[in-house]
Amino acid sequence: DTEVTQTPKHLVMGMTNKKSLKCEQHMGHRAMYWYKQKAKKPPELMFVYSYEKLSINESVPSRFSPECPNSSLLNLHLHALQPEDSALYLCASSQGLVVGTDTQYFGPGTRLTVL
């Protein structure tokens, strides 16, 4: 089983709203990722959690706040977003190897629209 699940599938929010995106995997993976993807572009890395600790933050604005409650769950809290933050947000997971081979499996994504 190589399934990563994400909820919700679609989200529309205003610039003053607070919302959260959720991601879950049960593959025993110890690394989880958030990516942002704009139309016709490859995914852009936002955050990496390794063994439930934030290991990489790609200079993401503070209006995006990640959280890893346990090794299976990853959240992305959203607050005071801008219309340009509208995108497909992808979660991924991998075994968690920092050195060597590590294969990432993606979830189906959350389509976010900020009005």
Next chain:
Amino acid sequence: GQQLNQSPQSMFIQEGEDVSMNCTSSSIFNTWLWYKQEPGEGPVLLIALYKAGELTSNGRLTAQFGITRKDSFLNISASIPSDVGIYFCAGSRLQGAQKLVFGQGTRLTINP
């Protein structure tokens, strides 16, 4: 950030034709991955390559990890309508294996 050079950017082919796409880099990669993405969905892993020179098949798909470790190709034989989508290559290095570098994608369109 760095990106892989993926070509072609788009392909328009007839059903039944074979497809070939590739990715190149000026840097060495330790792992090459090929993903397919359909509209509104996340990328789905097609083939993972871990050793230079490795040739791996997955049904009608075949991918190779270049000997120089700076390139990879993906071939699709006898294309069918459900092959439509965007194909991304991605590479990771020995150090910092958690950071993938992506190609710009190849958009495949098939005329029935």
